[in-house]
Amino acid sequence: DQQVKQNSPSLSVQEGRISILNCDYTNSMFDYFLWYKKYPAEGPTFLISISSIKDKNEDGRFTVFLNKSAKHLSLHIVPSQPGDSAVYFCAAKGQGTYKYIFGTGTRLKVLA
C-alpha cells in the first residue's frame, strides 16, 4: 500500500512559469513532510520541509503548501528555471517514528 503518492510521473513547464508538483498521503499520523530534488547519478538534495502545524512554508522560489484535511501536499516553484529540471520526491514521517515514506517521484522538465 503506497502511503505517499505522486500521481504525475512527469511534468513539463515553460521557463519563467510556475511549476506545481503534487503529493497525496493516506496516513493522518504523518506530521512532517519534505521535498527533495534528484539529478541523475546523484543522491536526493533536500529542498524544503513543512511541519503539520503549518499550512505553508516558503524558501526563495520554493513554497510548500499543506492541506491536512485533504491529505495533500504541493510544491510550487516560481519562476521555474531550466536548472530545476530533475525528479522531485515528496516524503512523509509520522511523529516519533524513524521511517520516512517516499513517493515515487515526478520528473519535472523546464523548457527554455
Place this chain on the structure above:
Amino acid sequence: KAGVTQTPRYLIKTRGQQVTLSCSPISGHRSVSWYQQTPGQGLQFLFEYFSETQRNKGNFPGRFSGRQFSNSRSEMNVSTLELGDSALYLCASSLLSGGAETQYFGPGTRLLVL
C-alpha cells in the same frame, strides 16, 4: 562541513555473491538510514540506525542487513545477491532520530547484479 559519503560509487557483482556498502554520515549526525531506489518504485526504506542500534526496518528479506559503528559510520550488507537487487542504494543521515529531522543523502552506490 563535508556531506554524506558513500563507497563504492559503482559495483558489479554476480548472482549469489555478497556485497558490503559503506556510508559515512555528516559529522555530528547520529542517525543513518538506508534506501533502495529502483525505476518506478521511488525510494524504499531499508533500515535506520541510531547510536549503533537498528530502530526500524523496512519490508526487505533477511538477506539485507546493516550495522552502525561507534563513530556513526554504517555498513549495509546484501548476501546471496539476486538480479532484482540491482538498484541505487542511498544512505541518508540526520542529526537525531524520531523528531522533525531532515535527512541528507549521499550520492548513492549503484549496484549491478549480473
